[in-house]
Amino acid sequence: MTPELSQRLRDQGLDPLAVASLVRTALAEDGETDVTSEPIFDPRQVSTADFTAREEGVVAGLVVAETVFEVLMDGEAELERHFRDGDHVAKGDVLLTVTAPTVKLLRAERIALNFMTHLSGIASQTALWVKEIEGTGARVRDSRKTLPGLRALQKWAVRCGGGVNHRMSLEDAALVKDNHVAAAGGVTAAYEAIRSRYPELHIQVEVDTLEQLEEALTAGATDVLLDNMSDMTMAEAVRLTAGRATLEASGGLGLARARRAAATGVDYLAVGGLTHSATALDIGLDFRTAAGT
Numbered sequence: 001m002t003p004e005l006s007q008r009l010r011d012q013g014l015d016p017l018a019v020a021s022l023v024r025t026a027l028a029e030d031g032e033t034d035v036t037s038e039p040i041f042d043p044r045q046v047s048t049a050d051f052t053a054r055e056e057g058v059v060a061g062l063v064v065a066e067t068v069f070e071v072l073m074d075g076e077a078e079l080e081r082h083f084r085d086g087d088h089v090a091k092g093d094v095l096l097t098v099t100a101p102t103v104k105l106l107r108a109e110r111i112a113l114n115f116m117t118h119l120s121g122i123a124s125q126t127a128l129w130v131k132e133i134e135g136t137g138a139r140v141r142d143s144r145k146t147l148p149g150l151r152a153l154q155k156w157a158v159r160c161g162g163g164v165n166h167r168m169s170l171e172d173a174a175l176v177k178d179n180h181v182a183a184a185g186g187v188t189a190a191y192e193a194i195r196s197r198y199p200e201l202h203i204q205v206e207v208d209t210l211e212q213l214e215e216a217l218t219a220g221a222t223d224v225l226l227d228n229m230s231d232m233t234m235a236e237a238v239r240l241t242a243g244r245a246t247l248e249a250s251g252g253l254g255l256a257r258a259r260r261a262a263a264t265g266v267d268y269l270a271v272g273g274l275t276h277s278a279t280a281l282d283i284g285l286d287f288r289t290a291a292g293t
Contacts, residue, residue, distance in 0.1 A: 001016055001020055001067065001070050001071070002070065002075075005063070005066060005067065005070055008063055009063055009067070012063060012085065012156060013156060013159070014063070014152060014153070014156055015152065016067075018152060019064060019067050019153070020067060020070075020071055022149065022150070022153070023064075023067050023068050023071045023072075023111070024071060025149075026068075026111045026114070026115075027068075027071065027072060027107075027111060030107065030110075030111070034103065034106065034107050036106075037102070037103045037106045037107065038103055041102045041103050041106075043101065043103055044101070045101065045102045045103075046099060046100065046101055046102065047099070047100070047101075047102040047105055047287055047288075048097065048098070048099040048287070048288045049097070049098055049105060049109075049285050049286060049287045049288060050094045050095075050096070050097050050098075050285070050286050050288060051065065051094070051095045051096040051097075051098070051112070051113075051116065051283060051284070051285055052092065052093065052094050052095065052283065052284055052285075052286050053089045053090065053091060053092065053093045053095060053281070053282070053283055054091060054282035054283060054284055055091050055281060055282045056088075056089065056090050056091055057088075057089060057120055057121075057123070057124035057127075057281040058086065058087070058088055058089070058120065058123040058124045058126075058127045058160060058161050058281075059083055059085060059086070059087055059089050059095055059116070059120050059123065059160075059281070059283075060085050060086065060116075060119040060120050060122065060123035060156070060157040060160040060161070061085065061115045061116035061117075061118070061119035061120055061153075061157070062081060062083065062084070062085050062095060062096055062116065063085055064112075064115040064116070064119065064153065065096060065112035065113075065115060065116050066079055066081075066096075068108050068111050068112045068115070069098060069100065069108055069112070072104055072107065072108050073100055073101070073104050073108075076100055076101055076104065077098055077099065077100035077104075077105075078098070078099040078100070079096060079097070079098055079099075080096070080097040080098075081096055082094050082095055082096065082097065083095050083096075085123075085160050086123065086159075086160040086161075088127070095116075095283065109285050112285075113283060113284070113285060115153070116281075116283050117280035117281055117282065117283050118157075118278075118280055119153060119154070119156075119157040119160075120157070120280070120281035120283060121278040121279050121280040121281045122154055122157035122158060122160075122161065122274055122275060122278040123157045123158070123160040123161035123281075124161065124278070124281050125161065125273070125274055125278040125279070126140060126142075126157070126158050126160075126161025126162060126163040126271075126274050126278075127161040127162055128255060129161075129163065129255060129258055129269070129271060129274070130161065130162035130163060132255055132258045132259055133258050133259055133262035133269065136259065136262035136263055137262075137265075137267075138249075138261075138262035138266055138267060138268060138269055139163070139164050139267070139268050139269075140158075140162070140163040140164070140268070140269050140271055140274070141163060141164050141165070141166050141248065141268045141269065141270050141271070142154075142155055142158045142163060142164075142165055142166055142270075142271065142272070142274050142275055143166055143270055143271075143272040143274075143275070144166070144167070144169075145272040145273075145275055145276040146275045146276070147275075151168065152168070154275045155168065155275070157275075158274055158275065161274075163271075163274060164268075166270070172202075173201065173202040173203065173204065174194045174198070174201055174202070174203040174204065175203075175204045175205075175206065175225070176190045176191060176194065176203065176204070176205045176206060177206045178206060178208065178227070181206075181212075186215070187205060187207065187212050187215045187216050187219060188215055188218070188219045190205075191203060191205055191216065191219040191220070191221060192219060195220070202223065203221065203222075203223065204221075204223040204224065204225055204248070205219075205221040205223070205224050205225065206224075206225040206227050206250070207224055207225070207226065207227065208226075208227040208228055208229065210233065210236060210237060210240065213226070213237055213240060213241070214240065216245075217240075217241065217244055217245060221245055222244070222245045222246065223245055223246045223248070224237075224241070224245045224246070224247055224248070225247075225248045225250050225270065226247055226248065226249050226250065226266065227250050227251050228250070228251035228252050229249070229251075231257075231260050231261055231263075231264055234247075234249055234261065234264040234265075234266055235264040235265065237264075237266075238264055238265035238266060246267045246268070247265075247266045247267050247268075248266060248267060248268040248269070248270050249261050249262075249264070249266045249268070249269050249270065250269075250270035251270075253269055253270070253271060
């Protein structure tokens with residue numbers, strides 16, 4: 001991988017080695033030989049093609065697509081970037097132009113598109129939520145509901161869409177959920193056990209009643225997740241908290257309810273669907289020319 005591409009990945013908060021490893025895994029899934037393209041095209045033939053948006057949205061994954069071509073072609077591809085990850089694009093916009101050996105270009109096509117359409121779908125869905133709650137002071141936050149191996153990329157796509165990330169793993173921060181509370185015998189017992197073991201660790205506590213909220217605040221919680229509460233109850237939770245803790249709404253949220261929930265005064269909306277249910281953004285690869293041998 002070129003130093004320039006490695007740096008651009010790092011600038012996006014991505015690990016170049018991890019992204020390259022994902023690309024190699026994808027390439028391995030397609031096998032050693034393209035039995036369709038290789039009999040048709042001379043290996044010396046070169047073509048130019050455009051990755052084009054088929055619908056409006058926010059693009060994410062261009063730098064990953066470039067990694068696909070870098071890993072597969074090792075400098076044989078010429079790429080022209082027309083947009084940056086996180087840009088809003090319109091239907092018909094050319095996102096990236098590639099000139100490369102035709103056989104390898106066809107081999108890379110689906111892998112690059114798989115990354116781009118999926119990540120752009122996440123970024124586009126996130127952007128809809130961000131726009132919906134604009135001006136409320138609340139922010140959209142993701143969850144750990146991600147595909148194995150793709151968490152870093154999926155959470156990066158959320159950032160491309162204007163959202164913010166929750167914890168990346170179980171060791172980043174503690175989140176005391178209902179099952180922890182039930183097994184520990186209460187909010188206070190669960191919170192104090194973690195605080196005793198990890199005095200400096202960030203702890204978020206999930207509550208589903210105002211009584212549990214009061215217990216969490218009394219225990220010292222400074223970050224509380226309000227689980228499946230009505231808008232009215234969340235507004236009361238904001239009043240009772242009075243700035244003592246950050247509040248995050250979770251459960252039962254949809255885009256149609258987003259602004260009402262945000263208007264209660266909570267700091268975050270937790271939206272697992274950003275990563276587990278986002279619809280792929282339609283992007284295609286259009287061949288322009290075959291330059292010959």
